[in-house]
Amino acid sequence: MINFSINNRGVTGSEGKTILQVALEAGIYIPHLCNNDAVKPYAACRMCLVEVTKKGRKKLVTACDYPISNGLEVNSNTALVQKNRKMVLELLLVRSPNSTVLWDMAKKIGVEKVRFTGQDVDDCILCGLCVRTCNEVVGAHAIGFESRGPSRVVSTPFNEENPACIACGACSVVCPVDIIPMFEHDGIREMPRWHKKAQLVRCSKCKKYFATKEELKFIKEKSNLSEEEILVCPNCRKYSFRV
Amino acid sequence: MSRISNIEELTGLYKTLEEKYLKKERYVSVCSDTACRAMGAMEVFEALKKEIESHGLEIELRIKDELVKDTGCHGFCGQGPVVVIHPEKIFYRKVKPSDAKNIVEQTLLKHEVVTKLLYKNPDTNEDIIHEEEIPFYKRQTRLLMNMNNKINPINIEDYIAIGGYQALAKALSKMQPDEIIEEMKASGLRGRGGAGFPTGWKWEDAKKHNSDIKYLICNADEGDPGAYMDRSLLEGNPHSVLEGMIIGAYAVGAPKGFIYVRREYPLALENAAIAIQNAKKLGLLGKNILGKDFSFDITIARGGGAFVAGESSALMLSIEGKPAEPRSKYIHATESGLYEKPTVLNNVETWANVPIIINKGGKWYASIGTENSKGTKIFSLVGDVVNTGLVEVPMGMKLRQVIFDIGGGISKGKKFKGVQTGGPSGGVLPETLLDMPVDYDSLTEAGSMMGSGGMIVMGDSTCMVDVAKYYVNFLKGESCGKCTPCREGLRQMHNILDRITKGTGTFEDVTLMEELAPVVATASLCGLGKSAPNPVLTTLKYFREEYEEHVKEKKCRAGVCKAIIHYEIIPELCKGCLLCLKRCPSGAVVGKKKEIHKIIQEKCIKCGVCMDVCNLDAVKVI
Numbered sequence: 001m002i003n004f005s006i007n008n009r010g011v012t013g014s015e016g017k018t019i020l021q022v023a024l025e026a027g028i029y030i031p032h033l034c035n036n037d038a039v040k041p042y043a044a045c046r047m048c049l050v051e052v053t054k055k056g057r058k059k060l061v062t063a064c065d066y067p068i069s070n071g072l073e074v075n076s077n078t079a080l081v082q083k084n085r086k087m088v089l090e091l092l093l094v095r096s097p098n099s100t101v102l103w104d105m106a107k108k109i110g111v112e113k114v115r116f117t118g119q120d121v122d123d124c125i126l127c128g129l130c131v132r133t134c135n136e137v138v139g140a141h142a143i144g145f146e147s148r149g150p151s152r153v154v155s156t157p158f159n160e161e162n163p164a165c166i167a168c169g170a171c172s173v174v175c176p177v178d179i180i181p182m183f184e185h186d187g188i189r190e191m192p193r194w195h196k197k198a199q200l201v202r203c204s205k206c207k208k209y210f211a212t213k214e215e216l217k218f219i220k221e222k223s224n225l226s227e228e229e230i231l232v233c234p235n236c237r238k239y240s241f242r243v
Numbered sequence: 244m245s246r247i248s249n250i251e252e253l254t255g256l257y258k259t260l261e262e263k264y265l266k267k268e269r270y271v272s273v274c275s276d277t278a279c280r281a282m283g284a285m286e287v288f289e290a291l292k293k294e295i296e297s298h299g300l301e302i303e304l305r306i307k308d309e310l311v312k313d314t315g316c317h318g319f320c321g322q323g324p325v326v327v328i329h330p331e332k333i334f335y336r337k338v339k340p341s342d343a344k345n346i347v348e349q350t351l352l353k354h355e356v357v358t359k360l361l362y363k364n365p366d367t368n369e370d371i372i373h374e375e376e377i378p379f380y381k382r383q384t385r386l387l388m389n390m391n392n393k394i395n396p397i398n399i400e401d402y403i404a405i406g407g408y409q410a411l412a413k414a415l416s417k418m419q420p421d422e423i424i425e426e427m428k429a430s431g432l433r434g435r436g437g438a439g440f441p442t443g444w445k446w447e448d449a450k451k452h453n454s455d456i457k458y459l460i461c462n463a464d465e466g467d468p469g470a471y472m473d474r475s476l477l478e479g480n481p482h483s484v485l486e487g488m489i490i491g492a493y494a495v496g497a498p499k500g501f502i503y504v505r506r507e508y509p510l511a512l513e514n515a516a517i518a519i520q521n522a523k524k525l526g527l528l529g530k531n532i533l534g535k536d537f538s539f540d541i542t543i544a545r546g547g548g549a550f551v552a553g554e555s556s557a558l559m560l561s562i563e564g565k566p567a568e569p570r571s572k573y574i575h576a577t578e579s580g581l582y583e584k585p586t587v588l589n590n591v592e593t594w595a596n597v598p599i600i601i602n603k604g605g606k607w608y609a610s611i612g613t614e615n616s617k618g619t620k621i622f623s624l625v626g627d628v629v630n631t632g633l634v635e636v637p638m639g640m641k642l643r644q645v646i647f648d649i650g651g652g653i654s655k656g657k658k659f660k661g662v663q664t665g666g667p668s669g670g671v672l673p674e675t676l677l678d679m680p681v682d683y684d685s686l687t688e689a690g691s692m693m694g695s696g697g698m699i700v701m702g703d704s705t706c707m708v709d710v711a712k713y714y715v716n717f718l719k720g721e722s723c724g725k726c727t728p729c730r731e732g733l734r735q736m737h738n739i740l741d742r743i744t745k746g747t748g749t750f751e752d753v754t755l756m757e758e759l760a761p762v763v764a765t766a767s768l769c770g771l772g773k774s775a776p777n778p779v780l781t782t783l784k785y786f787r788e789e790y791e792e793h794v795k796e797k798k799c800r801a802g803v804c805k806a807i808i809h810y811e812i813i814p815e816l817c818k819g820c821l822l823c824l825k826r827c828p829s830g831a832v833v834g835k836k837k838e839i840h841k842i843i844q845e846k847c848i849k850c851g852v853c854m855d856v857c858n859l860d861a862v863k864v865i
Contacts, residue, residue, distance in 0.1 A: 066571075117738060149719050
C-alpha cells in the first residue's frame with residue numbers, strides 16, 4: 001500500500017491508483033468531468049487540477065492520471081488550483097451554458113458568471129467520454145473526434161449514419177452535460193446526434209422492447225450466446241437462466 | 244561499395260577516401276538546398292556542368308544539398324543561389340545560369356574573379372571575395388553546419404572522407420555504453436527541440452529501464468513558421484544524424500529507431516532515405532554493426548504536417564498510427580513511450596551534436612557556451628533583418644550580436660522593434676533586452692524560450708497586438724483540441740485580441756486577458772498550450788502601451804490594424820502626379836494633374852497601395 005497525503009490528511013491507496021481514485025474513495029471532493037472508472041484516464045477537461053509537492057518541488061497536475069507514490073503531498077484547494085480550476089470551468093460554461101451539472105459545479109467552486117462570449121460552437125464540452133466509452137467499453141468504434149482546435153467535434157464518420165453504431169446508448173448515459181439525446185417510440189430507438197434510427201426488439205418472454213437489433217447482433221457475436229438466450233431481456237433473464 | 248565488417252576496415256576506408264578527397268583540390272560547390280533550388284540553383288548547376296564539359300575541364304562539380312549555410316554562403320539563404328569555387332573559396336552570390344560561362348572562363352580557366360557576382364560589404368561597399376571574410380560567416384561558430392559545404396549529402400563516401408562515422412568507430416571500439424552516457428552528461432548538451440532537457444540524463448534513464456525492446460526517435464517534425472534548421476541538417480548532412488542515432492542506440496540498448504519527418508520536407512525525406520539505404524549497404528545499420536554484437540535499424544515515419552505532432556507524446560502516437568494528441572507525461576517516455584516501451588526522443592540538431600561530442604569529448608564541448616547552456620545553437624534568422632539565413636553561434640551570444648553583427652541589422656531602413664525567439668509560441672523581446680545572452684535560462688526568464696531556434700526580427704512597421712493575434716490564431720488552429728485551456732482559452736484569447744485590433748476592445752478585455760493567459764500557460768496538457776500565451780504575455784509586458792493605444796485612442800502606431808487606421812494625403816507634400824489616383828483599386832483618390840489629391844474615406848478599402856506607390860511620402864497612416 002502507498003501512503004501519502006491529500007490536504008494534509010493521511011490517505012492510502014494501492015499501487016497503480018491515481019490521486020483522484022484515492023481522493024474519491026476517501027470522500028475528498030475534487031471536481032472532474034472527463035474521468036470515469038470504466039475508461040482510461042484522459043486528462044482533457046483539466047477540472048481535477050491539484051497541486052502536488054514531490055521532492056520539495058510544487059507543480060499542478062491532473063489528479064485523474066497522476067500516479068500515487070509514497071510521501072506525495074497533494075493539495076486540492078490552493079489559491080493557484082482554485083484560480084485555474086475556476087477559469088477552466090468558466091471556459092467550459094461558454095460552450096455549454098445550459099448544463100445543470102456545470103452550474104452545480106460552478107456553485108461549489110465559486111464561479112458566478114461567465115465573462116466570455118462565443119457561444120457559436122456546439123454545446124458539447126469535448127470531454128471525450130462518449131468516444132472513449134464507445135471504443136474502450138462497447139468496442140463499436142462508431143464515433144470519434146473530427147478536426148482540431150476549437151473546430152473539434154465528436155461525430156460519426158462524415159457526420160452520417162454509421163452502420164457500426166449499434167444504438168446501445170452508452171454514449172448518452174455517460175455524457176456529463178447530457179447533450180446526446182436518445183428517444184424510443186413506435187419500436188424505434190432514435191439518437192439524432194448520430195443520425196441513428198434503430199429497430200427495437202421485443203423480449204421473447206415479457207414481450208417488451210428492450211434492445212436494438214444491431215445491439216443484439218453485436219452482443220451475440222461477442223458473447224457466443226445462443227439466439228434463444230439473446231432474445232430474453234435482462235429482467236426476464238434473471239429468472240430464466242439462474243440456477 | 245561492400246559491407247564494412249569491422250572497425251579496422253572502416254578506418255582503412257576513411258584513410259583511402261580522405262586521401263582521395265584531399266586530392267580533389269578544385270571544385271565548384273553549388274548550394275542546392277531547398278531555398279537555393281527555389282531560386283534556380285539546379286539550373287545554375289546544369290549550366291555550369293554544360294559549360295565545364297564544353298571546355299573539357301577536369302573539375303568535379305559537387306552539389307551541396309540543402310546546406311545553404313556554409314560554403315561561403317551556404318546558410319546565407321538571402322543571397323542564393325550560392326556558388327563557391329574551391330580551394331580558394333571564392334564566393335559568388337545570386338548566380339544565374341547565364342553566369343556559368345563567365346565563372347568557367349574567367350575564374351576556372353584564368354583564375355580571375357567575376358566581380359559582379361561578389362558579395363559587397365554593406366558598410367564599406369567593398370567587394371568580398373572569400374566566404375570566410377563575409378561578416379555573416381565570420382562571427383559564427385559552425386560546428387554542425389561546417390560540414391555541409393564539404394559534402395554531397397547523399398554520398399556516404401563524402402561523409403566518411405571528412406571523418407564521418409569515426410565517432411561511431413570510437414564509441415564501439417573504445418567505449419562502454421555507460422561511458423558514452425557519461426560523456427554526454429559531461430558535455431552538458433540539452434535537447435535542441437525546445438524543452439532543453441539534458442540529453443545524457445535522458446539516455447541514462449532509458450538505459451536503466453528493463454524492457455524487451457527500446458526505441459530511439461529523431462524528431463524532424465519542425466513545424467515552426469520561419470524555422471528550418473532541422474530541415475537543413477537532415478537535407479544537408481543526414482549521416483551526422485544517423486551516426487548520432489547509432490551511437491545513442493548502442494548507449495541505450497535500443498535496436499530500433501525512427502526518424503519522424505513531415506511530408507512537407509520532400510528533400511529531407513529523400514536524402515534521409517538514401518542515407519539510411521547507404522548506411523545499410525555498408526553495414527553501419529542493420530545486424531552486427533562493425534562486427535559487434537550490436538544491431539540497430541532506422542525507419543522513416545512520415546508525418547502529415549500537424550504542428551502538434553512535433554510534441555513528443557503526440558509524435559509517438561502518430562508513429563503508432565493514431566491521431567497526434569498529446570498525453571500526460573507523469574510517466575516519462577524513457578520508461579513508457581512509443582508502444583509503451585522505453586523511448587529516447589531527441590531532435591535532429593541534438594542527434595547531430597552527438598558525433599562531435601564523442602569525437603572531441605564532453606569536456607571540450609562543455610567549454611563552449613554558458614554555465615547551463617553548452618555548445619552551439621543554429622538559429623534561423625528571418626524577418627526584417629538584412630541577412631536572412633541559418634546562423635550557428637555559441638550559446639550565450641548576445642541577441643544584439645546575432646541580429647546586428649551577423650544579421651546585418653534591420654532591413655529597409657526600419658528601426659528595430661522586437662525579436663521573437665523560439666517559434667510561434669515564443670515571446671517577443673524588446674530593444675532593452677538586446678544585450679541579453681541567448682541561452683535556455685535567460686530566454687525563459689524573459690518570458691520567451693529557446694524553442695527549436697526560430698528568430699524572427701521585427702521592425703517598427705510591426706504592430707505588436709497584431710503579432711500576438713497572428714500567433715494566437717496560428718496556435719488556436721494547430722491546437723489538437725483535446726484539453727480545455729488550450730482549445731477554449733486560445734479561442735477566447737483570439738476573440739479578445741480580435742476586438743482590440745478592431746478598435747472595439749476595452750480595458751476589461753486587457754484585464755481578462757491578463758487573467759486568462761496565465762491559466763492557459765499553467766493548466767494546459769502539453770507544451771503547445773503551456774507556451775502558447777508567450778507572445779501575448781510578452782507583448783503585454785514589453786509593449787503594453789500599444790495595447791492601451793488600441794483600446795483608448797483606437798490607434799495603431801504601426802499602421803497595421805486596418806479597422807482603426809485611415810490613410811490621408813499631406814497637402815504640403817503632394818504634387819498631384821496622379822500616381823496614387825491611377826493605382827487606387829477602389830477609386831477613392833480624387834484630384835487632377837498638378838492639383839493636390841484627396842482620399843475619400845468612405846470609398847477607401849485601406850489596401851495601402853497609395854502609400855506604397857507615392858514617391859514623395861505624401862501619404863500617411865493615421
